[in-house]
Amino acid sequence: MGGCRVKTLILILRSEIRLALHQIGDSAIIVLFFILAAVLFPLGIGPEPKLLPLLAPGVIWIMALLAAMLSFERLFTPDYEDGSLEQFAICPAPLEIIALAKATAHWLVTGLPLIIASPLIAMLYRLPDSGYSVLLTTMALGTPAISLIGTAGAAMILGARRGGVLLSLLVIPLMLPILIFGAAAIDATVSGFPVGQHLMLMGGFLLGSLVITPLATAAALRQSLE
Amino acid sequence: MGGCRVKTLILILRSEIRLALHQIGDSAIIVLFFILAAVLFPLGIGPEPKLLPLLAPGVIWIMALLAAMLSFERLFTPDYEDGSLEQFAICPAPLEIIALAKATAHWLVTGLPLIIASPLIAMLYRLPDSGYSVLLTTMALGTPAISLIGTAGAAMILGARRGGVLLSLLVIPLMLPILIFGAAAIDATVSGFPVGQHLMLMGGFLLGSLVITPLATAAALRQSLE
Amino acid sequence: MIKQYANPARFNRLAGTLLPWLAWPAAFLILIGLYFGLFNSPPDYQQGNTVRIMYVHVPSAWMALFIYTFMAVSSAVGLIWKHPLAHLSAQAAAPIGTCFTFICLVTGSLWGKTMWGTWWVWDARLTSVLILFFLYLGFIALHSAFDNPTRGERSSAILGIIGFINVPIIKFSVDWWNTLHQPASVLKMSGPTIHSSMLTPLLIMAVGFTLYFFSLLLLRMKTLMIRRRARALNIAHIHQPGAE
Amino acid sequence: MQFFGQNLSCMRGERLVFSGLDFTVKPGSVLVLSGNNGSGKTSLLRIMAGLTHPIAGELAWHDGFVADNPERHHKRINFVGHLDAVKAVLSVYENLKIWASLNGGTDKTISVALKKMGLEGLENTPGQYLSAGQKRRLSLARLVACHTKLWLLDEPTIALDPASFNALRDLITEHRNSGGMTIIASNVDLKIRDTTELNLHNFATISEGIWEGVG
């Protein structure tokens, strides 16, 4: 049984990735957006060289969140509108697996490019050298959680036609811990404080969402088809 | 003829607003993001009381711009997918009027709440009292331009695979002048400089977009149906 | 006349003939220009040898502006007369323009580091060039975001036309605003105000870059046309009516 | 008064779907577009509505080309396509009202339309609560709510039950009797008498399109 599920996971992942490869430019667009949005701050605030490094952690995390937010809308809507979701719901594999595959694919297409682009922005903002490794670690812990939570939110938005619009308001607050700990960890390491606790909290959060969100996503998807 | 067009404008505006009221949660998300992102920012920087007022104008404008980005994707896609756009295209009213009505409705639902929320954020950032009137003036001049340009962008991406992120990549560069002058005007007034020139430039920009974007939007809509 | 060469097959042949006549002179002129610029021109009395960055910086800045203008005109022609070759030329020009803009930004930054002591300042000229860079990227992104190529080219054409507003802003930003950047000394109404020992290599480079652009453009258009044909052949048989 | 097309050619993607197509519709006539799946019925109908443009050929009314005065053309047509243009949150009445008021319909024509398409009693039902056939009926109700000369219908019978099928037929008959013109793309026999048929199969072309000979 377990083996069969893993097979399904891989099948869907493969087809999702095939779809994504047809659209490989999309990942590039996310990175571009990330950079463009980061460029906004010096424009708006005035490029004081002393200020920029202070802003770096906050800006990187807010922009990563925003880039992800902008991409969730399209996560399930095409499947919902073209009927693929119905077919997923009635194929023998449980919807939880499909939810997990979708989140993984989203992370590969969005989260990974964001991780890769983040040092670039850190450079633009002149983040002190000591911050980079923690930056990458927090991104690696935080982006999968964002993908997971966002997937659940995207599924809830589908059902929202039936009146539960407020549900989608839940997603942002849920991602808040990631932002706060992510930015705080970078800040801490740059100021020479230990970051172990922050990272552990983020890791715990990731594990928690890994367990809970596929269930929530599947429930929301099922609900959206009723 | 002219009267007839104004009538059409009002008709569409009314139905758009009625639709928007049914989906009031969407505007709530935007304002929530605006506030959350702005609140979060000091968390990333550490709330140094001296720094915050310096950041206020820039942060308010950047967050307003980014929050608006969340809303453009859904501006035309429902109409595109349910066939309403076809009907708009073949109804006797020119598409330019419809584009204008859509932008106006978008501003009422998104721009106006952002304007109302902006003094709140300014307060959080301890913007000096002298800045508020200029803040509101620039918001009043800038948000309609954002709505207009975003409408054109939303029309261009109809049928594209990636929605929100791509759209932002297209329209943010075009909106940069708003951000730059908007933030600079508030900065200037707080430092005691005159702001007339900034406001005039923003007004000019608004007028320019009022003339150009309905044409561009209509052209983009027309060809999205081909 | 235009109709005649706007036929893809004929244009393809014409492009094949023209290509060597553009590519070789381009290579030649760029080499000459580089030689004069780097070794055979006087150092600036203020800037010393760093002034030699100019021979790359200025022509690529011009090309960045010129290619965007070219793209906007092609897009307009494509939208108005619905000619696919016009869209194709805009599509072919975009990445080339992006590269020139990038070169302009990089050389400008290098120059800025020595002259102004910083890689980057947020002044009007520099910012507007950065916007141009993003407009190029946006054009390319929009073009490739559609499953249907016709949709992609028309949509990006509209963006190309709107974005053209930025070109005069870049050009005149130095006059309209107080900027750190140098105002025009070559391309201006009252004639150039730059010594001929610098002007000559500059112009040679500019002509070389232009020819280089056009050879790349033709090459890319040829490739794109072949790709289109491959796609057309691929779907030509859709019409074989199905179940009968 | 007549509506006609001359030498129309249509390109979808990179493929020439049909070419050299002529047609004429006169008051009181019903033109049925037939042909296999993929022969271009929908494409032709969208060209007639002015949504797509033919790569060659002209559409015209007795008093001038469509391209010269698209607004006049739009005043004369009504198009019911595959998509129903029904908003989920608006009621049946509100949905119809939008299109009627944009096209010069009145409250009176709206209520007649609802009645003719058997939608009375559903006026206040939100669009999302409608079944496929009810949505289609709402979409067809536009034909009555805003009166126009020319109706363009793409597979109008999809999802209709027999009673509504008959209602639609009566609608078309009434329309033609009062001098209206109708163009229908359908794979289903509508059982209307005296229709003219246009089989798109006859205008099919195999062509490589404009990129022929490149490379």
Add this chain to the structure above:
Amino acid sequence: MQFFGQNLSCMRGERLVFSGLDFTVKPGSVLVLSGNNGSGKTSLLRIMAGLTHPIAGELAWHDGFVADNPERHHKRINFVGHLDAVKAVLSVYENLKIWASLNGGTDKTISVALKKMGLEGLENTPGQYLSAGQKRRLSLARLVACHTKLWLLDEPTIALDPASFNALRDLITEHRNSGGMTIIASNVDLKIRDTTELNLHNFATISEGIWEGVG
């Protein structure tokens, strides 16, 4: 082996669509759901597919309730609804492959399916280039690509040309001859012999739903 429902009631929005509905399908039989627009054909079919849940009643196979083992139920069914589940960027072959591989189809069944639905030659065509009828045919090809006991078809003939209509009919006949079961919601006469009809009109209820008596 049989599939049956007992005392089913369905609620859509706040309205009770039907109640007290029973049905049974045996191997080799074809059940046609009929009834006016809005009588609940689609709703019943979605209940049978396990997409929606009835507010009362049970669905069961000879060997147990559907609710107790939904995965087993899903292994036994194939559902073709209004939506075609065709991805624009994937080719016809790739589109079919996704669903086939999730439901145990093989490369061989895929090519048989494409052939039976007249889609050979279109294997490498992207979904976006298909006309309405071609998309529908691709959607119906799933029935052949992954073999299941029970087919649930919602208005399967929509947009099909006469040739494909016949192909579909042959498919169903073949399926029943090999002991398969078919349930079809359709307003169009499919011209299949020996079908059982279930008219949803007979189970319609006028009811205020659960809020009855409040206020």
